[in-house]
Amino acid sequence: MNSPPETPSAAERPAITDAELLTAHINGDPHAFSEIVKRHRDRMWAVALRTLGDPDEAADAVQDAFVSAYRKASTFRGEAAVTTWLHRIVVNACLDRMRRKSVRPVADDELIEAAERETPLPDQTVEREVSMEVSAALKLLPTDQRAALVLVDMMGYSVEDAAQVLQVPSGTVKSRCARGRAKLAPILSHLRNRSDLNRVSSAKGAELRDG
Amino acid sequence: MTGDTHYDLEILAELAEGLLDVDTARRVREHLAVCDPCGELLADLAAVREVLAATPTPAMPMGVALRIDKALAAEAEFRRGGVGLVEAPDWDELMRDAPWERPVEVAAEAAPEPVRLGVVSDDGTIVPAKPSRRRRWAMPAIAAAAAVAVVGTAVASTGLLASGGGSSGVDVMAGGVTETSVVPSTPAKVPTMARSYGLTDSGHNYSDQDLRQPLEGMFGFQRMVGGGSDDDGKVDKCVKRVSSRSKLPAYAVDQGQYNGQEALVVASWKDKASQRLRIDIVDPFNCKNLRKPTLGRW
Numbered sequence: 001m002n003s004p005p006e007t008p009s010a011a012e013r014p015a016i017t018d019a020e021l022l023t024a025h026i027n028g029d030p031h032a033f034s035e036i037v038k039r040h041r042d043r044m045w046a047v048a049l050r051t052l053g054d055p056d057e058a059a060d061a062v063q064d065a066f067v068s069a070y071r072k073a074s075t076f077r078g079e080a081a082v083t084t085w086l087h088r089i090v091v092n093a094c095l096d097r098m099r100r101k102s103v104r105p106v107a108d109d110e111l112i113e114a115a116e117r118e119t120p121l122p123d124q125t126v127e128r129e130v131s132m133e134v135s136a137a138l139k140l141l142p143t144d145q146r147a148a149l150v151l152v153d154m155m156g157y158s159v160e161d162a163a164q165v166l167q168v169p170s171g172t173v174k175s176r177c178a179r180g181r182a183k184l185a186p187i188l189s190h191l192r193n194r195s196d197l198n199r200v201s202s203a204k205g206a207e208l209r210d211g
Numbered sequence: 212m213t214g215d216t217h218y219d220l221e222i223l224a225e226l227a228e229g230l231l232d233v234d235t236a237r238r239v240r241e242h243l244a245v246c247d248p249c250g251e252l253l254a255d256l257a258a259v260r261e262v263l264a265a266t267p268t269p270a271m272p273m274g275v276a277l278r279i280d281k282a283l284a285a286e287a288e289f290r291r292g293g294v295g296l297v298e299a300p301d302w303d304e305l306m307r308d309a310p311w312e313r314p315v316e317v318a319a320e321a322a323p324e325p326v327r328l329g330v331v332s333d334d335g336t337i338v339p340a341k342p343s344r345r346r347r348w349a350m351p352a353i354a355a356a357a358a359v360a361v362v363g364t365a366v367a368s369t370g371l372l373a374s375g376g377g378s379s380g381v382d383v384m385a386g387g388v389t390e391t392s393v394v395p396s397t398p399a400k401v402p403t404m405a406r407s408y409g410l411t412d413s414g415h416n417y418s419d420q421d422l423r424q425p426l427e428g429m430f431g432f433q434r435m436v437g438g439g440s441d442d443d444g445k446v447d448k449c450v451k452r453v454s455s456r457s458k459l460p461a462y463a464v465d466q467g468q469y470n471g472q473e474a475l476v477v478a479s480w481k482d483k484a485s486q487r488l489r490i491d492i493v494d495p496f497n498c499k500n501l502r503k504p505t506l507g508r509w
Contacts, residue, residue, distance in 0.1 A: 045271035178224035
């Protein structure tokens, strides 16, 4: 399934939609699904990595999710966007993983240990430091709040899109975000005035979302 | 609300998200206008959003992408209906933690369903199998042993699917009852004279290095021996001793050497699903362990 980077379907028909690809996959096109994977894997990875906070777990979750999507393609209903559907499968795979792992509060020393394991690379120290702190802080949140914050605040999805992915009302997404932010505020407040965060662009999320 | 005058972060976060009712929202805003500490908290909340948005979201690492490609290729192979023996997917590994598969179903999923006896050729098509010498040889020891030895038990399948096939591009496909038939019956169910394990006599001088290799390559292809000679009785005595120690039924036994010393290599399934074997190496006279039992693969 490791199709060459410039397959005809990618190069000559760039306008083909996800839904068309999915239909092609259902009809037996052996390359259609890998094109879908190629288009969305980075986003799915980001969601899983941030939701689970652990690269190994995230890799398992994304793999589970894509295999599941591959099999369940025919159950896709056209009402939602393919991306929403894929996100839902990934998020559910992550939540499932978190539920099955014994959920226990993470002790401070574990956070520090985890932080120490991630040795910062010399040239990206600041980014990694922030990323690490955010990862550790997110792990302190209940899973539903974490999933909501990852989609809305980190990935830049609208509350409505996140609600569709999570299959809960918009109001629920808002209140999960609110409670999650309230818990994170004391932990992350020291990052507030860092100059390297002033170049924050909410466009990043939108760019990720829209491909 | 904390105390009488300040609001806590949760209320402030709800205000920011527009979740408070009109009256409460008005009161909180009036308070914010005059309370610096609460204003600070609100700024902290805004900072959370910014920090989260600014956290880099890395691209999927190449290794993960390749892994997913591989899993999907296996899935595609499965969908095509081929069993893909040439590059048999490790189903147990792939499905290990899949949330939609429960352990029991994994086995069902892993066994390629209604398999007709046939040969998968290079292009994935299936042609009728002709019984051949090769197939006979490719049969793992126990299947052959069971067919010969287990009286009154219908055992006809090979464990090829589990054992991963041979070296050529063409492999025999057989199945349906693979999972159950390869596992030797428990000694209690086996007639007293019958052996429940495959016995070979390779004479191979095993090293620790060998034990880390898939054992099938070592004695899966050896000619079966046995027939109730005196030697066999001794072997059987030792195998029984090993089984009672390990609490596992022996699967295959090879007579050879271990680091130059005469030895019986007794392999018992520890975990059939993941092809893990316990390997006991004992001397054939006193049945004493020549080394610590180890874990190996078939």
